[in-house]
Amino acid sequence: MSVFHRFANPNRFLKLTNQVLPWVSGLTVISLAVGLYMSFFTSPPDYQQGESVRIMYIHVPSAWMAMFVYTSIAIASVCSLIWRHPLADLAAKASAPIGAGFTFLALATGSLWGKPMWGAWWVWDARLTSVLILFFLYLGHMALMNAFEEQERGNKAAAVLAIVGFVNIPIIKFSVDWWNTLHQPASVMRADGPTIDPSMLWPLMIMGIAFKLFYIVVLLIRIKSELIEAKLRKYRRAVVDKAH
Amino acid sequence: MTRKSRRMYVLVVAIALLASATALVLTALDDNITYFYSPSDLKTKQVTIGRAIRLGGLVEDGTFEKLGDGLKVKFSITDGAETVAVTYQGILPDLFREGQGVITEGSLNEKGEFIAHEVLAKHDENYMPTEVIEALKASGEWRGDEEQVTE
Numbered sequence: 367m368s369v370f371h372r373f374a375n376p377n378r379f380l381k382l383t384n385q386v387l388p389w390v391s392g393l394t395v396i397s398l399a400v401g402l403y404m405s406f407f408t409s410p411p412d413y414q415q416g417e418s419v420r421i422m423y424i425h426v427p428s429a430w431m432a433m434f435v436y437t438s439i440a441i442a443s444v445c446s447l448i449w450r451h452p453l454a455d456l457a458a459k460a461s462a463p464i465g466a467g468f469t470f471l472a473l474a475t476g477s478l479w480g481k482p483m484w485g486a487w488w489v490w491d492a493r494l495t496s497v498l499i500l501f502f503l504y505l506g507h508m509a510l511m512n513a514f515e516e517q518e519r520g521n522k523a524a525a526v527l528a529i530v531g532f533v534n535i536p537i538i539k540f541s542v543d544w545w546n547t548l549h550q551p552a553s554v555m556r557a558d559g560p561t562i563d564p565s566m567l568w569p570l571m572i573m574g575i576a577f578k579l580f581y582i583v584v585l586l587i588r589i590k591s592e593l594i595e596a597k598l599r600k601y602r603r604a605v606v607d608k609a610h
Numbered sequence: 611m612t613r614k615s616r617r618m619y620v621l622v623v624a625i626a627l628l629a630s631a632t633a634l635v636l637t638a639l640d641d642n643i644t645y646f647y648s649p650s651d652l653k654t655k656q657v658t659i660g661r662a663i664r665l666g667g668l669v670e671d672g673t674f675e676k677l678g679d680g681l682k683v684k685f686s687i688t689d690g691a692e693t694v695a696v697t698y699q700g701i702l703p704d705l706f707r708e709g710q711g712v713i714t715e716g717s718l719n720e721k722g723e724f725i726a727h728e729v730l731a732k733h734d735e736n737y738m739p740t741e742v743i744e745a746l747k748a749s750g751e752w753r754g755d756e757e758q759v760t761e
Binding site: 410411412413414415419422444447448449482483484485486489490491492529530532533537544545546547548550551552553556561562563565566 | 614617618621624625628629632636640643644645646647648666701702703704705713728729730731732733734735736737738739740741742743
């Protein structure tokens, strides 16, 4: 547990963050630029969907991130409840709005894609409904964290919610296999290999990496600002105490 | 037992209970979560006439025809084992074609025909550029099972 607790020290964490941040930011910009260029210009139109398939390059990475960020929050919540790691609550708190944003993006682009392809903006099939529940879980997590006078109690309640809500993640992933749905089955993460042509899989993968890096950048910035805010509060209290 | 390990055990047990409870609920609700019935389900589930349901499957090759003024269409939906005749009046989605997966919403009439008031196209999980499909077809490798293109 020693490595785990080394970064519990806010100053050590801030120092490391400041070192890593420029690199990760640079990589994010590069991968996003390359990914978007490939998605919109060099990748071919689909044999059935034509140019509309380009929505996939935003929709699919957003949906991946929606589940990835929630999983990160659930893991952080476990660390918070069991080991009381001071950074775990901060990480969960900083992640929730980012995850909610990705989930909203997945829902919105899915809706825009659904209308021309399926013929409907929205249907209540198992995949779409479970992702909508995920979006509400994010909102609930954010609300619960700020619902108490003491931050400590809010953190605990939100951590429990995050862990309980985690049952939704495998349901989202396997909904298309377990039940009849309008949404098609998985194309990339499936046992018998992807069913996407390499010319479309490459831009999708690069966009996936770019979204993941973007999450790391925003997460680090948000944790950093939380830590700085806590420091400021401490100083202000010290000043006030001195004045009295 | 330390406080830490006690917290861990409590959490593991709670997660295990929660997961099994969810699994039981989802299994019990299986019929309600399913978005559509296949033609075979229609036979086994004894769906009553006039009840609103969704029917999904592939549009059978050679069954699509326009009736009267062309707004009303007729086609058959198949899942390989069973086939149901469907009539529908309205706009069909762009992806609609013979061999394509579709989901229709409506009800059965006395003659065992399905009267649909909505038709949605189901997209499959295959993504490929047109040239690859043409190359596959030229070499005879194209299986063209459910994602068959009729041109």
